[in-house]
Amino acid sequence: MNIAIIGTGNVGGALATQWSKAAHTIFLGVKEVTDFKGKHLLQNPHTSVHTVADAAQQAEVILVATPPQIAPQLAAQMGNVAGKVIIDATNTINASPEGYPTAFHAFAALTKAEVIKCFNTTGFENMQQPDYGHVVLDMMMAGSSEQAKAITGRLAQEAGFAHCYDFGKADKVVLLEQFALSWINLAIFQGMGRDIGFKLVRRQT
Template sequence: MARSARAGAAVSVAHMRIGILGTGNVGRALAAGWSEAGHDVVLGSRRPAGRGDLGFAVAGLTETAADAEVVVNATPGTVSVEILGAIGAPALAGKTLIDVGVGLSDDFTELSHPNSSLSEQIQAAFPQVDVVKTLCTMDSSVMVRPDRLAGPSTVFLSGDSAAAKRTTARLLNDLGWPASWQLDIGGIASARGQEHFALLFTGIANGLGVHTFNINVVPPPATR
């Protein structure tokens, strides 16, 4: 049984095998968070040999995806569909794929999917996969430690599968995101709103001078 080490988070009811595609800052941060919560985590790399320095089990991308119950796309958004294509549909079929990627130009001023979203492109390319978009509106440090911030904040979920979103919600809880901080904003088409926030994120980061922040959706007062 997985346990949550985060303040205010409920205990997870399921121990899961999580395959994280990508070994960058995001992939390693998520690996640390879910490992601490008691899940089995493997990082997938295009060059797994000699990556023992990462502190986690590392395997090839196809092996990582095939052995996982939940697959996480933490690869660069500009090449994610190509990488997933190389892995192949059989290794991904029937699984929840949590997509945290955003396709941005090198200068962070242009999106690679300006009239769509990376998540929509993945879902269209792999119809036997249940894609859920989340965690792409914040820095990797906030993804796994939202309690570092001064108050509550919001993480979004987009996807067409209710079951996949429930699985994702439980895994978010294990990272320290209670249900009251999670907001389901609709089907996979709503992922483009999450990804397009990247441009505003850059502006806010420039204004604050730091990347460690998040936004909080504040609803109107409850009517009585």
């Protein structure tokens, strides 16, 4: 699968690496192709760097891991992405796109892509290594596109997560961002550290 990574910092870099290992073709979408964060990602297999527009046009799936407030500008830069899947991995903790509650809502309004929220509920360390030895962490997603959910669920497993649970439709996107605050609260504000993660367990009957 051809995947564009818009935002090559910690989260985008971790997922770019995991998906390149899974033999996907990775297009890093950056502002300046000669000067960007995450140049080391070019050492990964199947990985190349492009402008945001070129990366988006060549991809079937577009992961956005940037500050959420620039979502409207990204939507314009990407061009026609109708039918493609946009995975919004951002969180509107300190800022949001003008006129929209989240980046998800901006992309849904400004593009004709299949938009989904995912990879926002834990730290990048857990995307680099979701296997804790005795347990493998889970991921969560939200959105109204069943096509996007099927693709994103598979990509979450290929990134190493045990399962990607359906949090609900687009009306649950804000709730999923609030869920991310739970990890931030425990890891940062409660001092538990970043090596913690979420696992859904079921009682055996």
